[in-house]
Amino acid sequence: MRVFALRTSNPAFNRYFWKQPKSYTKARMSVSGIILKAISMLCLVTVTAAYTWHLYFNGVATKWHTAIGMFVAIVCSLYISFKHNAAKYLLPIYALAKGFFLGGISAIAHQRFPNVPFQAIGVTLITFFVMFLLYRWKLIRVTRKFRAMVISATVSIFMFYFIGWVFWFLKIDIPYLWGTSWFAIGFNVVAAMVASFSLLLDFYYIDRQVGRYPKEREWLATWGLLITLVWLYVEVLRLLKKLAIRF
Template sequence: MSVFGLRTSNPAFTNYFWKKSKSYSSNKMTLGGIITKTLFMLVLVCCTAFYTWHLFFSGVVVKWHTSIGALVAVFCSIYISYKHNVAKYLLPVYALAKGFFLGGISAYAHKQIPNLPFQAVGVTLLTFFVMFFLYKWRVIRVTKAFRSAIITTSVTIFLLYFIRWIFWWFGISVFFLSGNSRFAIAFNICTAIVASLSLLLDFDYIHRYLGKASKEREWLATWGFLITLIWLYVEVVRLFKKITFR
């Protein structure tokens, strides 16, 4: 999907979501604005994640917290996709809901493998900065072919996850998505790599349109970073669990 002639795998940066708005503002997108909003949203994610974590280790069943949080986050994403002007209102709700989801899966992972979530957070942050410097130093150049490859791979991965979810309702397990075989681990490594490379496309878009896109688009840029970072974190958690129980 294109963005002003560019390509990105992140749904928050597609041509549809970044089309010209009917209202125009003299205020333009700034890096400081994106960083501030992203940090604030991450704080909200951490608040509900820590709350769910506390409930879990207090003996409370957090299955519904995790499930409802995931559903609310999906609903918010879909609504933001169609009504991008409400991003600044729904993004805090999305962040809080995602926190419930992440808190639940993280607590369960920590119970199975102590300190795994903290290791996953460290790997996610390290990957973020590595990708940033790789982009900054032009070690990896975001070309048209690169964008197309990441888009195609990302779409394929999400389709496979959707199929897995459908099969799950019928009690069918997809071995290379749910198991801990060598093939499953290899697949998980590939998804983590794709999630990491998606950050480069996000950096590229923001770099090109700083000072050009309207100020309110910072909310969509923030949403895009949250999607990618959370996806990467979840993939790292899944990978560590598979390797541990191998």
């Protein structure tokens, strides 16, 4: 699939995933329904993240909790991508798995740099509301050109990460990804900005689909938002850690 043929950088909002299914219910997607589901899923993330955090600071090795959580979350996302009707069943599992992953990396960050994870949470929440207001007040218009730019940047960033992970497994260091040089910090800043702009694309497509699609599609919309929020948090956490090391 061509990059510019995509409708958004988030797979949950690709046109393929929003094909109109046969439905016998009159209930339609609503903003309140998406908000309620998003809050519920974030609560599940918090539960397992707090549990992993507790284990880590009680001397329990959480390496496997973190690794398995990441693996399960990836598997759930891939399955939802191709079987989007399964979102309402797999999303809670995805949220719990992501909690293990986030709890593990956050605990490690907190041990070395106290309060950095809480700062990252604050920055993520502030960014979310700022992006929402920018979209609602139409201070940034989600045009076709804007979408193409965000999509291209997102694909490029994940390609860099994929290459970085391959080299990491081969024990080859990639300073621009894992280091604390100004270039590495700049890359992190760009990645965090792109993640922020992805929220605008998510808002745009949710806004267009509300009232048109069956209510069960709220699960798919929630999954999309959760993906972007987790990505943004991870980027902010990595950036704050690099800045803490640097300064």
